[in-house]
Amino acid sequence: MRSRRVVVGEGERALAVGVRGGVIAALLPYDDPAPAAERADLGEVCLLPGLVDTHVHVNEPGRTEWEGFATATRAAAAGGVTTIIDMPLNSLPPTVDVAALAVKRAAAAGKCAVDVGFWGGAIPGNAADLRPLHEAGVYGFKCFLSPSGVDEFPPLDEEGLRTALREVASFDxxxxxxxxxxxLLTDPLGPTYPEFLDSRPGSSERRAVERVIAAARETGARVHILHVSSASCLEPLAAAQRDGVRITAETCPHYLTLTAEQVRGPEFKCCPPIRDGGNRDELWDGLAAGVLSCVVSDHSPSTPDLKVPDFAAAWGGISSLQIGLPAVWTEARARGHDLARVTGWMSGRTAELAGLTAKGAIAVGRDADLVAFDDTAEFTVDVAELRHRNPVSPYHGRTLTGVVRATWSRGRAVTDDVPPSGLLL
Structure with a gap:
């Protein structure tokens, strides 16, 4: 595949990318005459490394009407995402032991258009299951410090967190x-968005982050803070990172591109919530400084009936798996960031987080997970045209810049007329 704008390392180069057996075999000059069975010349359309989204709720089995492996991975491919890692909750059973992981893998088998890995879950009483799950191939463990929204995945208290971290640290x-x-969380005092926002203040995030930092410092465990929405977390995170605590953090497209002032209806509801425009600017600063290392979707869909017209009662989750790249790129380019930076946040750093050494870059020896991205084309989001299962999105009607023209998973084009060939990692 040839492009005058192949995103490699810290910039763009005119290259021919040679692929053999699903792996990148050579990076050659753009006009190199090397023989090939197939050729695709993208010209000025960018060639990016496939995105790695480490925060996706697929929900199958058990709540497959909310989403599923077939629909989620088709949406991922349409958005330039070639690897997802599935969260352990909202499916039934949750992935909290090896038997549940086997059920999840069986549900996914043969349905995935892109490669899929799995997180395990840490809940009260399952510390003894963490090492077996690790040995069975999960990429790490998710826990909550507050109620998760589903009864079968309860949160860890202070001692439960330390117990789980000591166990996880024992096998790194x-x-x-x-x-x-x-x-610091309360029930909303009414049905409006300001009342919901007040019920989940930024101070709740900061205090929880400080608790995790203390526990990580004590146990030596490697920890990662999910979906940071409050810029108040940046200061303690930066200080802990300077001190050598093994802690990283992520944020999401909706926190970087949407603001509380723009919220219209419950399709914008998520936990933690979308905050004001000044907070959004500070999150961009934290991302640019490296305090936040990556951007992931936290794709957390539900059926439309659960997104009822009431911020107190609606399900909290945003579906953005397919449109995370153009959403982030639209805002990033306006702030002076280039595509290499964006793919670093959404591919390189996420692959590094999960230890996916074959993913995350266009380099010899890596999987040929590639995306043709037209970075100047514009489109208006229409939920009816998105590939995830239920037509709900806060981006509906929003004009974004950047269109995914084609996606290759390990060298194979992902199209509707090709059977799903994604691997279970």
Whole structure:
């Protein structure tokens, strides 16, 4: 595949990318006459490394009407995402032991258009299951410090967190944490968005992050803070990173591109919530500084009936798996960031987080997960045309810049007329 704008390392180069057996075999000059069975010349259309989205709720089995492996992975491919890692909750059973992981893998088998890995879950009483799950191939463990929204995946208290972290540290695993302190959360005082926002203040995130930092410092475990929405978390995170605590953090497209002032209806509801425009600017600063290392979707869909017209009662989750790249690129380019930076946040750093050494870059020896991205084309989001299962999105009607023209998973074009060939990693 040839492009005058192949994103490699810190910039763009005119290259011919040679692929053999699903792996990148050579990076050659753009006009190199090397023989090939097939050729695709993208010209000025960018060739990016496939995105790695490490925060996706597929929900199958058990709540497959919310989403599923077939629909989620087709949406991923349409958005330039060639690897997802599935979260352990909202499916039934949750992935909290090896038997549940086997059920999840069986549900996914033969349905995935892109490669799929799995997180395990850390809940009260399952510390003994963490090492077996690690040995069975999960990429780490998710826990909540506040209620998760589903009864079968309860949160860890202070001692439960430390117990789980000590166990994870014993085999140098990774714990990823939904960090909101339940003592600072309240029930919304009414149905409006300002009332919902007040019920989940930024101070709850910051206090929970400080708790995780203390526990990671004590146990030596490697930890990662999920979906940071409050810029108040940046200061303690930066200080801990300077001190050598093994902690990283992510944010999401909706926190970087949407603001509380733009919220129209419950399709914007998520936990933690979308905050004001000044907070959004600070998150961009934290991302640029490296305090936040990556951007992931936190694709958390539901059926439309659960997105009822009431912010107090609606399900909290945003579906953005297919449109995360153009959403982030639209805002990033306006702020002076280039595509190499964006793919670093959404591919390189996420692959590094999960230890996916074959993913995350266009380089010899890596999987040929590639995306043709027209970075100047515009489109208006129409939920009816998105590939995830239920037509709900806060981006509906929003004009974005950047169109995914084609996606290759390990060298094979992902199209509707090709059977799904994604691997279970």
């Amino acid at each position: 695993g990774l714990m990823v944490v939904h960090a909101e302190d339940p003592s």
